[in-house]
Amino acid sequence: MAVMAASVHGVREDRAGAFALAYILVRTLAGKAWERRGEYVPELPITQLGLGLTPWVVSMWFDGTERYALWALGLLIDLTVMFSVSGTALAARVDARYARKAREAGPGRRTAAKPAAALMDAPHLGERLGLFQLIVLGEAVAQVVAAASQAEWDAALYSVGAGSFLLLLLLWSLSLRHGADGVPLLVWDVLPVRLVLPPHCFVAGAVAALAAGLGDAVEYTHHPVPEPVRWLLCGSLGVYLAVAGVAALCSGRGAPGTLLLVGPSLAVVLVAGAAARQAEGPHLVWLLVAAAAWTRLVAERRRPGRRGRPALPAP
Structure with missing residues (x-):
């Protein structure tokens, strides 16, 4: 986050790559923090659904207007996910995914523990x-x-x-x-x-x-x-x-x-x-x-x- 803040002043010149890379790392680490605790946040679906990061990764190979357009697309995807995926829908998706893993593993075989839903205060x-x-x-x-x-x-x-x-x-x-x-x-x-x-x-x-x-x-x-x-x-x-x-x-x-x-x-x-x-x-x-x-x-x-x-x- 400090790198992102320091990159803002020169984001139109030679620091756009550093800004994008720092953003990607911050988002990735934020999601992993919940994963390591064995939890997920139903009210923050972008911590589980990282599709909005894809345009940011792709932008590392572009410059100028194309790079900023990809950033805007990534933010638009994240906003769409936030507005369209409810906590109930995300919880159902997590349950379905781990149930599928259990079926694929077969009876008697251990699978990764399903993360618990972290409740908001x-x-x-x-x-x-x-x-x-x-x-x-x-x-x-x-x-x-x-x-x-x-x-x-x-x-x-x-x-x-x-x-x-x-x-x-x-x-x-x-x-x-x-x-x-x-x-x-x-x-x-x-x-x-x-x-x-x-x-x-x-x-x-x-x-x-x-x-x-x-x-x-x-x-x-x-x-x-x-x-x-x-x-x-x-x-x-x-x-x-x-x-x-x-x-x-x-x-x-x-x-x-x-x-x-x-x-x-x-x-x-x-x-x-x-x-x-x-x-x-x-x-x-x-x-x-x-x-x-x-x-x-x-x-x-x-x-x-x-x-x-x-x-x-x-x-």
Whole structure:
């Protein structure tokens, strides 16, 4: 994992092979860890079904766009497996495989012991996932602080800094006070773990991308934000809000309630990305604050019924 992190900076140059190899090793070792313990995780089917690793292995013999396309294919396969293979189906598959092995071995002959199903401690996992999102939000604050330390301190910088902090605070509230497992607007225990982890990853990626955009916005306190940075900010918040909308639907809020929750905010974000070509850093950041504040305000006033949930990580 350390090699993967160190390879990111040069992944478009000469470190893509190292990144892919490290990913393959991490995935393989993760699966073997359960195998050595004589267990498997029904709610994490990709630990047993490694088809998504095949494109990563093949990518070692490709470069450029073809390599990235193979990576995307591998991730798509893993996501498909996570969404389509239930814990019950995986348990049935494991039972059938070991029953077949016993038949092939014949009566009286020993076969490998069938692995036991490892049960999830859902409240503990939910607390860990929430803590992970909190760490990502903290990294976003660090990005803004680092960028501000190199900029001229004036009223515009104070505006960007205050807006950035408020935006991240709103996302913390949506993900942890009005969400579950770090996913905004998700009701606790409404989805199995295998369906919680993909949106959790998308939310974490969106916040990480937003953090980079906020750091860049500090440099444009007196100039229009360039289009790539503008879309990095608006696009990442748009992904966050889209995931929140899906989570709200899954949590039983219904289409009208979900549309009221995220529709206006998502519209503001997309219009800002497409049309706010002359917006300077402070203006763009506060537009995003207004978008997130709407969703937070509606969520506060229209809380769904909740079941028990794990302790909330403090900000």
